[in-house]
Amino acid sequence: MSTVSAQLALIEERVHAAQGKGGRLYWVLLACAIGATGIGAYSWSRIIRFGMGETGLNRPVAWGVLITDFVFWVGIAHSGTLISAILFLFRARFRTAVYRVAEAMTVFAVATAGLFPIIHLGRPWFGYWILPYPNERSLWINFRSPLVWDAFAISTYLVVSSLFLLSGLVPDAAALRDATSGWRRRLYAMVSLGWRGTDEEWRHHSRAYLFFAAFATPLVISVHSVVSWDFAVSVVPGWHSTLFPPYFVAGAILSGVAMVLTLLVPLRRALGIEELVTRRHLDLLSRLVLLTSLIVTFSYGMEFVLALWRGPRVELETLLFRAFGSYAPLFWTMVFCNCAAPLLLFFPRIRNTPIALFFLGIVVNVGMWLERFNIVVTSLSHNRIPFDWGTYRPSLVELGITLGSFGWFFTWFLVFLKLLPAVSIAELKEEVGHPHEGVDATEVAHAA
Amino acid sequence: MPLEGGRLGVFGDVSQAAEAVRALRSEGMEVRAATPAPFPELVAALERPISLIGLSTLTGAVAGGALGLLLAAGGSWAWPIVVGGMPIVSFPAFLVIVFEMAVLVGALTNFVGLLAICILGRKRRGVPFDPRFTRDRIGIFVPGGGIRAEQLLLQRGAEEVRDVA
Structure with a gap:
């Protein structure tokens, strides 16, 4: 057997073996995730049975934790496309070992985010009213409304990111199909769509994948811009700002990449893929976290600068309420998590310590959830006149749904890890067949 | 074959x-x-x-964009209600729908084109x-x-x- 073919076989064995690993811990985590999903489902059922009074929403705060969760999960979904599509277009080869996890995360995060507008309706069976379709019931779709744009953007993002994930999985599923038996073989045969690896198939696949990346790149920027317009198009102080689209996109990338780090650090250990997902990959991802954290910090500052410089007085009032009012502890926790803590990533030692990156990822995501809470809630609770002031506290039902969303996301993610390859087999093999600077695939083979 | x-x-x-x-x-x-x-x-x-798969993708994207415009403009004309003093057919607002539909249909035709070409290619080559x-x-x-x-x-x-x- 030649060296190259031995390396190719080894990569596949490694990835295949990783699916069988995890042991008891995997099943415990899956049980916890399903349990959390159950709590979320029960909480939602209370809203369906007893109405929106089960939430803490009331005048003047009509958007609370549920919309915060929506924006948070859309943000989480962004890193997958960034790592997969944008880095693909820029030929950043380090994406090879990490993009599959990020892509899967994207699909499950969008699927989670999409639930929240429906939950927030209170009467989810009317959710389809926002979709334009011929009807005789006098429904009027306002195409000038950002909420309608949102329905289009999120649906498109879910479809495109799912197709992107599936098209990347096809060659890997074919490899696993030919190496397994029983129900797994049937599953992989279905996902591989009859792939045989002929040069004709690769020729079209490579081109189609490039187009997916080309579509996904502007799409990822548009989706979070559209989400930001849900707020910015209104005239509510604290929301009505042209800064929102880039600010939201940078924040989404920050939270998404931080989530990738949080997932990858334990995963590479649990699945025994430390040679595939190396410390160098983690280092490069953490630099991305640092960069986007600096952009987000700049945006936080600019909000105040713009309000001080020429903004209406009420804008500054709202921002001061955010920083020093009843939600101040949450604001300063957010500043610590998103602006101060990531500065540790300037130190190479921190970037090379996986456990530190794991905890930093969690800290950043706590901060990013609080950022969305601050934007959504503080602006509504401190509108133009004192008559419109009020404090919102989330109810247990809303917190249960939030917990359930994490359970829902992790259930899908854990099932994915067990069934489909967590790293791209075909792209790692391509690196072996065409070694160049900075590629770790050959190291993988040698290490084993 | x-x-x-x-x-x-x-x-x-x-x-x-x-x-x-x-x-x-x-x-x-x-x-x-x-x-x-x-x-x-x-x-x-x-x-x-x-590969010429881009032709089907491009056609799909253009058709999707046109469909989005037709949907938004047609839907607004069907219910011509003035909102915020904006025109009934408000192109800047509709651009979002046009873009999303172009990407959606373009990506779908890209995938369907890939499937079709691979199945045909398997028989021919x-x-x-x-x-x-x-x-x-x-x-x-x-x-x-x-x-x-x-x-x-x-x-x-x-x-x-x-x-x-």
């Missing part, structure tokens, strides 16, 4: 496979390959033209199936290839050469 006969060489090394492709092509033989990954060296040796070709070996197939093709494949390092009837 059944696969035509020929010679199938199995390689364990990318460079040797690429060398075999170049040698076979220099003698005017048609060569097809099956590989676990799109190895650049082999792709270069095969010198295949760029197939390579005999061997599970090793998705794993760790490279298959070089010469349709209609005879003894000369077998010699070239073996000379360039093929681990085995099969006569495909």
